[in-house]
Amino acid sequence: MARRTDIKPIGVELYFLPVETRMPLKFGPETLTYVTCARARVRVTDAAGCQADGWGETPLSVQWVWPSSLSYEERHAAMKAFCERLAEAWTAPMTPGHPLEVGHAFTSERLPGLLAACNAGRAEHEPMPWLGALVCNSVFDQALHDAFGNLVGKPVYETYCAEYMNCDLSAYLTPDEGSPASFAGKYPDDYLISPRPNRLPAWHLVGGKDPVKSEELTGEEPDDGYPVLLRDWIERDGLTCLKVKLRGNDPAWDYDRLVEVGRIAEDTSVLWLTADFNCTVTDPAYVNDILDRLMSEHPRLWQMILYVEQPFPYDLEENRIDVHSVSARKPLFMDESAHDWHLVKLGRTLGWTGVALKTCKTQTGALLTLCWAKAHGMTLMVQDLTNPMLAQIPHVLLAAHAGTIMGVETNASQFYPEASLPEAQVHPGLYQRLHGTVDLRTLSGPGFGYQVEQMSRVLPDPVKRVGDI
Secondary structure, three states: OOOOOOEEEEEEEEEEEEEEEEEEEEEOOEEEEEEEEEEEEEEEEEOOOOEEEEEEEEEOOHHHHOOOOOOHHHHHHHHHHHHHHHHHHOOOOOOOEOHHHHHHHHHHHHHHHHHHHHHHOOOOOOOOOHHHHHHHHHHHHHHHHHHHHHHHOOEHHHOOOOOOOOOOHHHOOOOOOOOOOOOOOOOHHHHOOOOOOOEEEEEEEEOOOOOOOHHHOOOOOOOOOOOOOHHHHHHHHOOOEEEEEOOOOOHHHHHHHHHHHHHHHHHOOOOEEEEEOOOOOOOHHHHHHHHHHHHHHOHHHHHHEEEEEOOOOOOOOOOOOOOHHHHOOOOEEEOOOOOOHHHHHHHHHHOOOEEEEOHHHOHHHHHHHHHHHHHOOOEEEEOOOOOOHHHHHHHHHHHHHHOOOOOEEOOHHHHOHHHHHHHHOOOHHHHOOEOOEEEOOOOOOOEOOOOHHHOOOOOOOOOEEEEOO
C-alpha cells in the first residue's frame, strides 16, 4: 500500500568538480593524479505536492572502476557522459516510493538498459563495466535518500523502517540455501547500529607510491604543510590503523612492503594493518605464501593484520576461485567484486568471509548488501574511494551505522586535503583525523545532515539541469 510520504524525483542538477591529488595514488597498474567528483542535486515531491532537495556526490574514480589499456581521458569522458545521460533518466516518470524502493527499481530495471545503450554507442570501443555504471548512478541515488530525509524532517537512517517503507526486505533479498536467515518482517533498521557512534577509528592508506622512509624521497614531494612520510602522518594524526596497498604480481615487493610498513607500525602507535592486493592475484597460494612467511618470520606483524582485502579479480562470476585457504588464515573481504548481495552470496560459497561496503555503489545497494551479509554472519567494513567534500558524509555515516570490523577508511585528507575546506568549516572532525579517529558529532538534522546551506562552496554552473528544479 502506498504511503503519503512516497516520493518521486522531478528535477536534477549535475555538477562536475575537478580535484587534483597532492601525491599520486596507485590503483593496481595505474596511478591517479586527478579526479572529477560528480555532484547531483535531486528535487523530489510527494503525493501532496510537498518538495525537497537532496545532494549526492562521488569521485568518478576511473582507474578503480574501469581498469583498462584505454586512455584515462577516454574512460573519464565516457563516465561523465553517462552521468549526463543518467540525469535525464532520473527525471523520467517512475512509481513513487521510499528512496530504497525507488533506488532499487531504477538500478535493477533502468540502469542495465541505460548501460547497454551507452555501450552500443561505444561499439568500436571497450564497453563501460557495470561497476562504472553503479558509481555514476550513486550520486543520484544518494541525493534521493537525502531528499527524502529532508522532506520528512528526519535523519535518513531513521527512515529505513516499517514506518516509511512499503515492503520488508523479503521483497529484495533471498536467504542463502540452507541458511536460517529470513527477511520476512525485517527492515534495514533491524541490521543497523543505533545510536550510532560519534567517533570512528580512521584507516590511513599507504599507497604503492607513498614514501615511507626518508631515503625514498625524491625532492619532488609537495611542500604544502601536510606530511609526506608515514611516520609523520602517524604522529600528526595519532593513527592506529594502516591499509597497505600491494602489487599482487610481485611477491618479493609485496612481502618487503608489508615488513617495512609493519616495522614502522610496531615502533609507533599503530595497532592494526590490512593488506589490499588490488584484484591482481589469480592464485590463492600467492597470498597464502606471504601470510605464512609473515607468521613464521614476523609473528607480531602477522597478528596485526586484521583482514585481507580483494586479492582476486573483481569479476567474480568469470573468476570463481576457491579462496577458503586464504580465509582460513585471515578474514577475507570482498570489495570491487561485491557489486550487490547476489555476488556476495556467490562469494560466500567460494570462501569470502567479509564485505567492504562503499556508498559509491549506491546507498541503496550498500544497505541491501549490508543486510544480507549481516544476516549470514559476514563481517563488514566500509572502504573509501578517497571521498572528499560531500562524498565523505554518507561514507562515514554508513560506517557508523553498519558496525564495521574496525572504523572506516578515510584518506581524502592525505591526497587532496584542500579540496574539502568549505565542508570542513562545518564538519571539521570529518576532514581532519585526530587521535586516530574521525568525529561525526556535527552531523545532525534531516537527510544526511550535510548542512549545505552553511558551507561556503561556490559551485560552477551545472553541466546538466533537467526537470523542475
